Structures are given as C-alpha cells and as structure tokens.
Amino acid sequence: MYKVLLVDDEMFVRKGLLNLIDWEALGYEICGEADNGEEALALMDECQPDLVVTDIRMPVLDGLGLIAAVVNQRQWNPAFIIVSGYHDFKYAQQALRYGVNDYILKPIDEEELTATLRKLASVLGMRKLATLAGGSHVTASIMEALLHGSCQERDISQYAAAIGLPQESRFVYVLAELHPAVPDQAPEWSAKDVVCALQPLADRSDSRIPMYEQSPGMYGVLLDLRRLAAEQGDLSAMSVYQSLRWALSKVKDAAVTLYVGQTVNRLQDVKESYQSANEALSYEFAEDGRDIILIDDVRGTPLYYFDMAQELYASLLEQLEENDEKAYTASIDKLFAVFREQRFAPNAVTNAITRCVIGVINIIRKMDGDENELQSLPAMLDWQSRHVRLEGLRQLMTAFAAEAAGLILRLRGEQAKGGIEKIRKYIEANYRENLNLKSIASIFYMNPVYLGQLFRKTYGVYFNDFLLGLRVKEAKQLLRQTDLRMYEIAEKVGFANADYFVTQFEKLEHMTPTDYRNKLRGRTGKP
Structure with missing residues (x-):
C-alpha cells in the first residue's frame, strides 16, 4: 500500500476525498490529514507518505510553499497531486516547475482522480526499484518497460547497459515472500533489509540484482542465473535459489518462500518471467511446506477454487x-x-x-x-x-x-442472568396465580429442570421456597390489615386450598395464620 497524506484547510473537502475514492482498491492507504502546509511538514517524518494530495490556497503555509519546502529539504521524496478550485495558469506553471504529478480542479471528478491514481501507482512502484551496485537506483522507466513488456527491441542494448546486465543470458524473476516469526505480527522487513541480504551475492558475482517491492513483505528480484551460478561453481539454478533464500532468511532469522518464474534468454522477455513468478504465487497453499516453488514444477497442476464444505x-x-x-x-x-x-x-x-x-x-x-x-x-x-x-x-x-x-x-451467561431476572419479576408480579416451575418454564421456553437449577444457582433459594415466601409475606400483610377469613386470604395469595395454606404458613412462620393474627391483637390461643 502506498501511503497518502491529505492536506486541505477545509475538513469537508478532506472527508470528501476519503469517501470519494476506494483508496485501498487502488493500492493506497490514508496515513494522515493536515489543515495546512505547516502541519503537513510536521507530519512528514511520522507518516513518510508516498503521495501528498494538497490544496494550494491555505493559511500559514500554502500548497506551493509546502511543495517547495519538501523539494528544497530533500529529506523526503513523495509524489504530489494538487487539487485546487483556482484555474490559474501561474499556479499550474509553478506546480509543474516543482515536478507535481497532476493538477486537478475542484469539484473533483471521481473518474479523473481514479485514473490519475492508477497511473501514479505504477510510477510509485518503480521508485521502489533498486539495484545493488553502489546503491544506485534503477531507472524507473527501464524497469517498467522490462516488467510490462513495453520496451522496443532497438532500445534493449541501452537498457541493458543502464542496469548493468547483458542483453542475453539466463534471466529469471523470483518473488520472495518473507514470513513473520510470530503469526499475529506483520513482517518487519524493509527494502533496505533485502538490499543488505543480497549485497554479498551481487558482490561475489560482480552482477547487479534489481529488486522490486511488490507489497510489504513481498519482493521481486531479477537474477542473471548464468553469472550467479558460475560464481558458485554450480551451474544448477536451484543452487542459486537456495543461496538467495538462505541469505534472505538470515536477515530477520525468519522463514522465506521463493516463487520462481520461468527462465528466459533475452532481457526483453523478462515480462514472461515476471508474470509466471506471480502465477507460481497462486500455489502458495497448495504447495505449503515447500520453500522454493518453481512455476515449471506446478504449472498445470490442479487448484481448488470453490467454497469449503x-x-x-x-x-x-x-x-x-x-x-x-x-x-x-x-x-x-x-x-x-x-x-x-x-x-x-x-x-x-x-x-x-x-x-x-x-x-x-x-x-x-x-x-x-x-x-x-x-x-x-x-x-x-x-x-x-x-x-x-x-x-x-x-x-x-x-x-x-x-x-x-x-x-x-x-x-x-449474561443472557441467562438477564433472562432469570425477567422470570423473577414475572413470579413477583403473578405469584397470586396458580404458578409452578413447569408452567413458568413453558412460558419462557425453558427446560423445567434447568430453570430450577439456574434459579437456585442465581438466587441461592429453591423456586418453590421463593414462591412460598412471596405468598406468605402477602398473607401476613392481609392478616395485619384486613379481617378477611382464612380461605379468602388463601385464595388471594395463590392457594387453592385453605388447609394447605395453613400448613405452608406454619412451616415458614412456625405458627398458624390465626395465631399470627391473635398475636397482633394481644391474644393467645384460638379464636
């Protein structure tokens, strides 16, 4: 993913840009936002953006001032796209002088900006290409022409001389996937790590090894097999791949898988090797466990593209x-x-x-x-x-x-607790009715045995004892406050039988309902 910094003093414009474009689908991610050029400069070290999308007219430091500061300081090398509401030729002319990649007028046209971002992605990718001879960068246009097959045959000699490789040899493009030591962590690799790992191979063979970062943790290298194998005294390509994998794995002491494209004899045919290496990548799980996957070994073997059972x-x-x-x-x-x-x-x-x-x-x-x-x-x-x-x-x-x-x-558990609370409230509201564990379990679609166990576990009391306690408490209140007869009180608190009510009351209070009423009246014995 290429990192993008959005700079505009109007928040709704920045948010509009965020929502207008499917950045991730185009290979970009928003790494930060700034209100003006000064804030953007302060974010440069932290974000290290590959692309800055900026307005021109902003307070404190305008867009052109921001671009000039970045160009002059030379600490960073992002691409720039200007998005402005001012169709002023002087602004555009100055922007082009600073090497701005595009100048887009507001209101922003989604298709125009998307096309610009797609085109720019290729340029940004080529900027990541490096060669190991003295740390110089491979010319972006040359590598782009080679990998995408757009180079002309008449220009091959100049291209070969520029990147330090012969026009004809045994070339192969190899993808190196660097696996994290711990699965739940992203790979901590950088292009610099890969360059350092490849340096000894390049030095020993007096050969340049162009390297391309396809994505974080995935790097492509262009190898001259003839020169590298001859240096090792082993003409087999596998020995070169093994040396490459070993060198890369030592950088972070982590596993590395190589996906090897088909060998080509001419530099102008590198596109075929590049495409076939990426084809080999589609076998990464089918050939799981292999450290080196050659397209020549797996091409044509079946792959499963459907859903799980x-x-x-x-x-x-x-x-x-x-x-x-x-x-x-x-x-x-x-x-x-x-x-x-x-x-x-x-x-x-x-x-x-x-x-x-x-x-x-x-x-x-x-x-x-x-x-x-x-x-x-x-x-x-x-x-x-x-x-x-x-x-x-x-x-x-x-x-x-x-x-x-x-x-x-x-x-x-939380649901069960919430459910049992509802059941308790239902009992408290309806204890005067003919309730039992089975009838309540049916109302709440629960198993009666499970409900009884859950009730006791939650409240520390059996369901029947809880229900009896509510009924007796209400009966005592009626005994205190009314002159209702025993059978009437029994009916009001949920007992169908007055004798059973008396028995249950005495069980809990250790006296009959009549004794309880007489006690309140200052009398003992039966009325």
Missing part, C-alpha cells in the same frame, strides 16, 4: 457455541488438512476463512455482544498482509476460535 462450516460454528474446545480444534485441523489435500487456491482459502470469521461475528452480534472485544480479530481480518503460511494461519484461527468461544460463553 457446508457441513464442516456448520459443525465448527456449533462447536464454538458449545465451547467444545476439543471438537472445534479438531474441526479447524480438518479444515486446514482439506486446504492441503484438495489444493485450495489463495482465493478459496480467503473465502473459507472469511466465511468462518463472519459466522462468528454474526453469532456474537445476535447475542448483543461486540466482536471488537476479540483481541485476535484484527489479525484474522488482516492475515493476508501478514504473509503467514498455512500453519501460521491455523494458529491464528485456533487462537481466534478459543477467544470467540470464551466470549460467546460469557455472553450466554
């Missing part, structure tokens, strides 16, 4: 809801075994993982929970950018499942 998906979610750790761990292991055995393509793996994550999120939301409580969720949503192997992804998935199962269990 519905039965496995449904079972996994059910086991998570039941908090059956042994079962859901086994299901996850089975899912990843299927990925390997059926040779899932990257898109198919992505779809399966996304489906499971969304399923878990839906369960949590239905229980009135917040999935953002899951600390493992960001890693699961962003696992592709972490460049994990299948085993690392399995570890992420298992950790996510365990945390999700714990959250679901907690939410169920």
Whole structure:
C-alpha cells in the first residue's frame, strides 16, 4: 500500500476525498490529514507518505510553499497531486516547475482522480526499484518497460547497459515472500533489509540484482542465473535459489518462500518471467511446506477454487457455541488438512476463512455482544498482509476460535442472568396465580429442570421456597390489615386450598395464620 497524506484547510473537502475514492482498491492507504502546509511538514517524518494530495490556497503555509519546502529539504521524496478550485495558469506553471504529478480542479471528478491514481501507482512502484551496485537506483522507466513488456527491441542494448546486465543470458524473476516469526505480527522487513541480504551475492558475482517491492513483505528480484551460478561453481539454478533464500532468511532469522518464474534468454522477455513468478504465487497453499516453488514444477497442476464444505462450516460454528474446545480444534485441523489435500487456491482459502470469521461475528452480534472485544480479530481480518503460511494461519484461527468461544460463553451467561431476572419479576408480579416451575418454564421456553437449577444457582433459594415466601409475606400483610377469613386470604395469595395454606404458613412462620393474627391483637390461643 502506498501511503497518502491529505492536506486541505477545509475538513469537508478532506472527508470528501476519503469517501470519494476506494483508496485501498487502488493500492493506497490514508496515513494522515493536515489543515495546512505547516502541519503537513510536521507530519512528514511520522507518516513518510508516498503521495501528498494538497490544496494550494491555505493559511500559514500554502500548497506551493509546502511543495517547495519538501523539494528544497530533500529529506523526503513523495509524489504530489494538487487539487485546487483556482484555474490559474501561474499556479499550474509553478506546480509543474516543482515536478507535481497532476493538477486537478475542484469539484473533483471521481473518474479523473481514479485514473490519475492508477497511473501514479505504477510510477510509485518503480521508485521502489533498486539495484545493488553502489546503491544506485534503477531507472524507473527501464524497469517498467522490462516488467510490462513495453520496451522496443532497438532500445534493449541501452537498457541493458543502464542496469548493468547483458542483453542475453539466463534471466529469471523470483518473488520472495518473507514470513513473520510470530503469526499475529506483520513482517518487519524493509527494502533496505533485502538490499543488505543480497549485497554479498551481487558482490561475489560482480552482477547487479534489481529488486522490486511488490507489497510489504513481498519482493521481486531479477537474477542473471548464468553469472550467479558460475560464481558458485554450480551451474544448477536451484543452487542459486537456495543461496538467495538462505541469505534472505538470515536477515530477520525468519522463514522465506521463493516463487520462481520461468527462465528466459533475452532481457526483453523478462515480462514472461515476471508474470509466471506471480502465477507460481497462486500455489502458495497448495504447495505449503515447500520453500522454493518453481512455476515449471506446478504449472498445470490442479487448484481448488470453490467454497469449503457446508457441513464442516456448520459443525465448527456449533462447536464454538458449545465451547467444545476439543471438537472445534479438531474441526479447524480438518479444515486446514482439506486446504492441503484438495489444493485450495489463495482465493478459496480467503473465502473459507472469511466465511468462518463472519459466522462468528454474526453469532456474537445476535447475542448483543461486540466482536471488537476479540483481541485476535484484527489479525484474522488482516492475515493476508501478514504473509503467514498455512500453519501460521491455523494458529491464528485456533487462537481466534478459543477467544470467540470464551466470549460467546460469557455472553450466554449474561443472557441467562438477564433472562432469570425477567422470570423473577414475572413470579413477583403473578405469584397470586396458580404458578409452578413447569408452567413458568413453558412460558419462557425453558427446560423445567434447568430453570430450577439456574434459579437456585442465581438466587441461592429453591423456586418453590421463593414462591412460598412471596405468598406468605402477602398473607401476613392481609392478616395485619384486613379481617378477611382464612380461605379468602388463601385464595388471594395463590392457594387453592385453605388447609394447605395453613400448613405452608406454619412451616415458614412456625405458627398458624390465626395465631399470627391473635398475636397482633394481644391474644393467645384460638379464636
């Protein structure tokens, strides 16, 4: 992703830019916003943007002043796009003098800005190209022509001389994927790390090795196999790949996978090697466990592009809801075994993982929970950018499942507590009716035995004792405040039989209802 800094003194313009363009789909991410040029300069070190989109007329320091400051200080080298409401030739002329990439008038046309960003992405990508001979940069236009096959045959000799490679040899484009040491962390690699790792190989063979950062953690290198293999005294290409992988793995002491394109004999055919290396990348999970994947070995072998089995998906979610750790761990292991055995393509793996994550999120939301409580969720949503192997992804998935199962269990407890509170309030409001555990369980769609256990666990008293306590409490009030007969009081507090009422009252109060009333009147004995 290329980092973008938005600079405009009008907040609604910045927010409009944020929402107008699907930045991520175009390969960009917004790294910061500034109200004016001075604020933007203060953010440059922190953000280190690849692109600055700025207005011209702003307070404190305007857009042209910002561009001039960046150009003159030479600490940063971002591309610039000016977005202005002023169609002033002098501004445009000055902007072009500073090397601004484009000048777009407000109101912003979405298609125009999108086209500009797509075109600029190619330029920004070429800026990341480097060569290892004395640290000089490979000319962007040359590498772009080679990788995209737009170079003319008459210009090849000049291109070859410029990048220090022969016109004809055994060339191969190799993608190096650098895996994190810990699955839930993004790879901490930089282009400088890769350059340092490749330097000894370049020095020993007196060869330049152009390097291209395709994405964070994914680097492409253009190798002259003939020269590199001859230097090692081994003419096999595999020895070169093994040396390359070993050198890269030592930088951060982490795993590296190489995806090797087809070998070409002419520099102008490098596009074919570049495309086939990216084709080899589509076998990263099907060939999981291999450190070096050659397109010549895997091309034509089948890949699975469909969804995971519905039965496995449904079972996994059910086991998570039941908090059956042994079962859901086994299901996850089975899912990843299927990925390997059926040779899932990257898109198919992505779809399966996304489906499971969304399923878990839906369960949590239905229980009135917040999935953002899951600390493992960001890693699961962003696992592709972490460049994990299948085993690392399995570890992420298992950790996510365990945390999700714990959250679901907690939410169920909270729901149960909320539900039992409703039941208690219902009993308190309706104890005068003919209530029993079975009838209440039926009203609230619960198992009577489970309801009884839950009630006692929550309130420390059996359901029948709680109900009796409410009825006797009400009966005592009626005995104190009215002259109602015993059978009338019994009916009012929920007893169908007056004798049973007397028995239950005496059980709780250790005296009959009549004795209780007489005691209040200062008399003893029966009336």
